Amino acid sequence: MRHILIATHGLLASGARSTMEFLIGNVDNVDYITAYVDGQKPINEQIEEYFAKIPQEDEVVIFTDIKGGSVNQKMIPYCVRENTFLVSGFNLAVLIEVTMTPEKLTNEFLKAKIEEAREQLCLVEIEKNNTEENDDDFLL
Structure with a gap:
């Protein structure tokens, strides 16, 4: 089985999971860790509890928010686990x-998907028209 873990500073992870559920439905294999949020367990404890429940033979893909950030760094030791991938x-x-x-x-598959995702990030430029608009412009 594949498990997806989204781990971020603050509530970004829970929001990403919520949006995924809205868009694609069932995301029971997607979990999240919200680090440094009041009322939450310390991040190390959240990570330990998460990996304790995952069978050793299962795939785990960890997504973190900032390369080199504290959340990302805390996940690195878990990458020695077989079939575990860390995407920053x-x-x-x-x-x-x-x-x-x-x-x-595979690493190759994930690298390809990361490259495709990068292409999604772009500046959307709209040509700005200097002409004056009125309500008649919107009538069919």
Whole structure:
């Protein structure tokens, strides 16, 4: 089985999971860790509890928010585990793609999906028209 763990500073992780559920439905294999949030367990404890419940033979893909950030650094020791991948930085496109892909994951596959996700990040430029608009412009 594949498990997805989104781990971020603050509430970004829970929001990403919520949005995934809204867009694709069932995301029971997607968990999250919200680090440094009042009322939450310390991050080390959250991580230990998460990995304690995952069977050793299962795939785990960890997505963190900032390369080199404290959350990312705390995940690195868990990457020695077989079939465990750590991706620093994410967007919804890569989260959904990795979650829904049925085939076994490889480094090459994840690198390709990360590159595709990068292409989703772009500046949308709209040509600005200097002409004056009125209500008649919107009538069919």
